[in-house]
Amino acid sequence: MLAxxxxxxxxxxxxxxxxxxxxxxxxxxTSAGSLGWVSDRGGYRYAxxxxxxxxxxxxxxxxxxxxxxxxxxxxxPECCLVNFYDQGARMGLxxxxxxxxxxxxxxxxxxxxxxxxxxxxxxxxxxTRSFWLRSGDVVVMGGDARLTYHGIDRIAPGTSxxxxxxxxxxLTMRVVSASDLGDTPAG
Ligand code: MD3
Ligand code: FE
Numbered sequence: 001m002l003a004x005x006x007x008x009x010x011x012x013x014x015x016x017x018x019x020x021x022x023x024x025x026x027x028x029x030t031s032a033g034s035l036g037w038v039s040d041r042g043g044y045r046y047a048x049x050x051x052x053x054x055x056x057x058x059x060x061x062x063x064x065x066x067x068x069x070x071x072x073x074x075x076x077p078e079c080c081l082v083n084f085y086d087q088g089a090r091m092g093l094x095x096x097x098x099x100x101x102x103x104x105x106x107x108x109x110x111x112x113x114x115x116x117x118x119x120x121x122x123x124x125x126x127x128t129r130s131f132w133l134r135s136g137d138v139v140v141m142g143g144d145a146r147l148t149y150h151g152i153d154r155i156a157p158g159t160s161x162x163x164x165x166x167x168x169x170x171l172t173m174r175v176v177s178a179s180d181l182g183d184t185p186a187g
Contacts, residue, residue, distance in 0.1 A: 013030065073105055
Protein backbone atom coordinates (compact mmCIF):
# COMPACT_ATOMS: atom_id res chain seq x y z
CA MET A 1 0.00 0.00 0.00
CA LEU A 2 2.81 2.39 0.87
CA ALA A 3 4.43 1.84 -2.55
CA UNK A 4 1.09 2.66 -4.21
CA UNK A 5 0.73 5.82 -2.10
CA UNK A 6 4.24 6.91 -3.09
CA UNK A 7 3.10 6.61 -6.74
CA UNK A 8 0.04 8.77 -6.00
CA UNK A 9 2.26 11.43 -4.40
CA UNK A 10 4.66 11.30 -7.37
CA UNK A 11 1.76 11.95 -9.79
CA UNK A 12 -0.01 14.52 -7.59
CA UNK A 13 2.49 16.14 -5.18
CA UNK A 14 1.60 16.97 -1.58
CA UNK A 15 0.61 20.62 -1.16
CA UNK A 16 -0.07 22.87 1.82
CA UNK A 17 -3.77 23.73 1.92
CA UNK A 18 -4.81 27.15 3.23
CA UNK A 19 -7.89 27.82 5.28
CA UNK A 20 -10.49 30.09 3.68
CA UNK A 21 -8.95 32.86 5.86
CA UNK A 22 -5.54 32.24 4.27
CA UNK A 23 -3.76 30.44 7.13
CA UNK A 24 -1.57 27.50 6.02
CA UNK A 25 -2.57 24.15 7.50
CA UNK A 26 0.12 22.04 9.22
CA UNK A 27 -0.93 18.87 7.38
CA UNK A 28 0.21 18.43 3.75
CA UNK A 29 -2.30 16.82 1.40
CA THR A 30 -3.08 15.34 -1.95
CA SER A 31 -5.83 13.08 -3.30
CA ALA A 32 -6.56 10.13 -5.54
CA GLY A 33 -9.86 9.46 -7.30
CA SER A 34 -12.23 11.36 -9.58
CA LEU A 35 -12.44 14.22 -7.08
CA GLY A 36 -9.86 15.62 -4.68
CA TRP A 37 -10.35 17.75 -1.60
CA VAL A 38 -8.83 21.23 -1.82
CA SER A 39 -8.87 24.29 0.38
CA ASP A 40 -7.83 27.86 -0.36
CA ARG A 41 -9.25 31.39 -0.24
CA GLY A 42 -12.09 30.05 -2.41
CA GLY A 43 -13.17 27.75 0.45
CA TYR A 44 -13.25 24.03 1.21
CA ARG A 45 -14.43 21.92 -1.73
CA TYR A 46 -13.90 18.91 -3.99
CA ALA A 47 -12.21 19.65 -7.32
CA UNK A 48 -11.59 17.53 -10.45
CA UNK A 49 -7.90 18.58 -10.53
CA UNK A 50 -4.89 19.12 -8.26
CA UNK A 51 -4.12 22.84 -7.55
CA UNK A 52 -1.27 22.58 -10.15
CA UNK A 53 -3.81 21.55 -12.82
CA UNK A 54 -2.83 17.87 -12.81
CA UNK A 55 -5.47 15.14 -12.92
CA UNK A 56 -5.76 13.14 -9.69
CA UNK A 57 -4.40 9.57 -10.03
CA UNK A 58 -6.70 6.59 -9.53
CA UNK A 59 -7.35 5.28 -6.02
CA UNK A 60 -4.93 2.35 -5.51
CA UNK A 61 -6.43 -1.15 -5.50
CA UNK A 62 -4.97 -2.00 -2.09
CA UNK A 63 -6.91 0.96 -0.66
CA UNK A 64 -10.15 0.11 -2.50
CA UNK A 65 -9.86 -3.45 -1.14
CA UNK A 66 -10.05 -2.09 2.41
CA UNK A 67 -13.21 -0.14 1.49
CA UNK A 68 -14.80 -3.32 0.11
CA UNK A 69 -13.88 -5.28 3.21
CA UNK A 70 -15.01 -2.89 5.91
CA UNK A 71 -17.50 -0.33 4.63
CA UNK A 72 -20.65 -2.35 3.79
CA UNK A 73 -21.33 0.66 1.54
CA UNK A 74 -23.52 0.63 -1.55
CA UNK A 75 -21.20 2.94 -3.46
CA UNK A 76 -17.47 3.08 -4.17
CA PRO A 77 -15.37 6.01 -2.91
CA GLU A 78 -14.78 8.94 -5.27
CA CYS A 79 -11.98 10.45 -3.19
CA CYS A 80 -9.04 9.09 -1.24
CA LEU A 81 -7.56 12.03 0.62
CA VAL A 82 -3.89 11.55 1.53
CA ASN A 83 -2.89 13.52 4.64
CA PHE A 84 0.78 13.71 5.65
CA TYR A 85 1.61 14.73 9.23
CA ASP A 86 5.16 15.51 10.26
CA GLN A 87 5.92 15.77 14.02
CA GLY A 88 4.08 18.92 15.08
CA ALA A 89 1.28 18.70 12.52
CA ARG A 90 -2.27 18.54 13.83
CA MET A 91 -5.85 18.84 12.60
CA GLY A 92 -8.39 20.89 14.50
CA LEU A 93 -11.82 19.60 15.49
CA UNK A 94 -14.14 19.60 12.44
CA UNK A 95 -16.97 17.74 10.70
CA UNK A 96 -16.60 16.12 7.27
CA UNK A 97 -19.52 17.73 5.52
CA UNK A 98 -18.34 18.83 2.07
CA UNK A 99 -19.91 15.66 0.63
CA UNK A 100 -23.44 15.27 -0.77
CA UNK A 101 -24.26 11.73 0.45
CA UNK A 102 -23.97 11.29 4.21
CA UNK A 103 -25.56 7.83 4.00
CA UNK A 104 -22.16 6.48 2.90
CA UNK A 105 -19.45 5.96 5.54
CA UNK A 106 -15.98 7.48 5.70
CA UNK A 107 -13.15 4.94 5.98
CA UNK A 108 -9.68 5.94 7.15
CA UNK A 109 -6.37 4.05 7.25
CA UNK A 110 -3.47 5.13 9.47
CA UNK A 111 0.17 4.48 8.47
CA UNK A 112 3.33 5.46 10.36
CA UNK A 113 3.58 7.22 13.70
CA UNK A 114 0.80 7.05 16.31
CA UNK A 115 -1.76 9.88 16.38
CA UNK A 116 -3.97 11.10 19.20
CA UNK A 117 -7.47 11.14 17.66
CA UNK A 118 -10.31 13.02 19.35
CA UNK A 119 -13.99 12.43 18.62
CA UNK A 120 -17.01 14.29 19.99
CA UNK A 121 -20.63 14.48 18.92
CA UNK A 122 -22.76 16.37 16.40
CA UNK A 123 -22.14 19.81 17.92
CA UNK A 124 -18.82 21.50 18.55
CA UNK A 125 -19.14 21.78 22.33
CA UNK A 126 -19.57 18.91 24.74
CA UNK A 127 -17.76 15.80 25.75
CA THR A 128 -15.03 14.29 23.58
CA ARG A 129 -13.11 11.03 23.80
CA SER A 130 -9.54 10.40 22.67
CA PHE A 131 -7.95 7.31 21.14
CA TRP A 132 -4.50 6.53 19.80
CA LEU A 133 -4.57 5.60 16.11
CA ARG A 134 -1.69 3.27 15.29
CA SER A 135 -0.14 2.17 12.00
CA GLY A 136 -2.51 -0.25 10.27
CA ASP A 137 -5.60 0.91 12.14
CA VAL A 138 -8.75 1.32 10.04
CA VAL A 139 -11.59 3.55 11.23
CA VAL A 140 -15.10 3.32 9.77
CA MET A 141 -17.37 6.27 10.54
CA GLY A 142 -20.88 5.41 9.39
CA GLY A 143 -24.46 5.93 10.48
CA ASP A 144 -24.76 8.34 13.36
CA ALA A 145 -20.97 8.69 13.61
CA ARG A 146 -20.64 10.07 10.06
CA LEU A 147 -21.18 13.67 11.15
CA THR A 148 -19.36 13.68 14.48
CA TYR A 149 -16.70 16.31 15.22
CA HIS A 150 -13.18 14.88 15.17
CA GLY A 151 -9.55 15.90 14.90
CA ILE A 152 -5.92 14.96 15.49
CA ASP A 153 -4.34 16.58 18.58
CA ARG A 154 -0.80 15.36 18.10
CA ILE A 155 1.59 12.85 16.57
CA ALA A 156 3.92 10.75 18.73
CA PRO A 157 7.30 10.85 16.92
CA GLY A 158 9.37 7.70 16.64
CA THR A 159 6.51 5.27 17.35
CA SER A 160 6.64 3.49 13.97
CA UNK A 161 9.45 2.41 11.65
CA UNK A 162 7.20 2.20 8.57
CA UNK A 163 8.14 5.61 7.15
CA UNK A 164 11.94 5.98 6.98
CA UNK A 165 11.81 9.70 7.80
CA UNK A 166 9.00 9.37 10.35
CA UNK A 167 5.64 11.10 10.41
CA UNK A 168 2.17 9.80 9.66
CA UNK A 169 0.08 9.19 6.56
CA UNK A 170 -3.69 9.05 6.86
CA LEU A 171 -5.80 7.87 3.93
CA THR A 172 -9.47 8.85 4.05
CA MET A 173 -11.95 7.43 1.54
CA ARG A 174 -15.22 9.21 0.87
CA VAL A 175 -18.21 9.11 -1.46
CA VAL A 176 -18.55 12.75 -2.55
CA SER A 177 -21.42 13.20 -5.02
CA ALA A 178 -25.15 12.85 -4.53
CA SER A 179 -26.69 9.44 -5.06
CA ASP A 180 -28.22 9.05 -8.53
CA LEU A 181 -31.23 7.57 -6.77
CA GLY A 182 -31.80 11.18 -5.82
CA ASP A 183 -34.02 12.39 -3.04
CA THR A 184 -36.27 9.34 -3.02
CA PRO A 185 -37.26 7.09 -0.11
CA ALA A 186 -34.68 4.53 -1.32
CA GLY A 187 -31.93 7.03 -2.08
C1 MD3 B 1 -14.87 10.83 12.23
N1 MD3 B 1 -8.50 13.06 9.02
O1 MD3 B 1 -9.12 14.15 6.61
S1 MD3 B 1 -9.09 10.09 10.13
C2 MD3 B 1 -9.93 14.31 7.53
O2 MD3 B 1 -6.21 11.26 10.85
C3 MD3 B 1 -9.62 13.79 8.88
O3 MD3 B 1 -5.99 12.59 9.18
C4 MD3 B 1 -8.03 12.60 10.29
O4 MD3 B 1 -10.34 14.03 9.78
C5 MD3 B 1 -6.65 12.09 10.10
O5 MD3 B 1 -11.01 14.88 7.41
C6 MD3 B 1 -8.93 11.61 10.96
C7 MD3 B 1 -10.43 9.33 11.00
C8 MD3 B 1 -11.75 9.93 10.63
C9 MD3 B 1 -12.05 10.20 9.34
C10 MD3 B 1 -13.30 10.68 9.01
C11 MD3 B 1 -14.25 10.88 9.97
C12 MD3 B 1 -12.68 10.14 11.59
C13 MD3 B 1 -13.93 10.61 11.27
C14 MD3 B 1 -15.56 11.32 9.63
C15 MD3 B 1 -16.48 11.49 10.61
C16 MD3 B 1 -16.14 11.26 11.92
FE1 FE C 1 -12.23 14.76 9.02
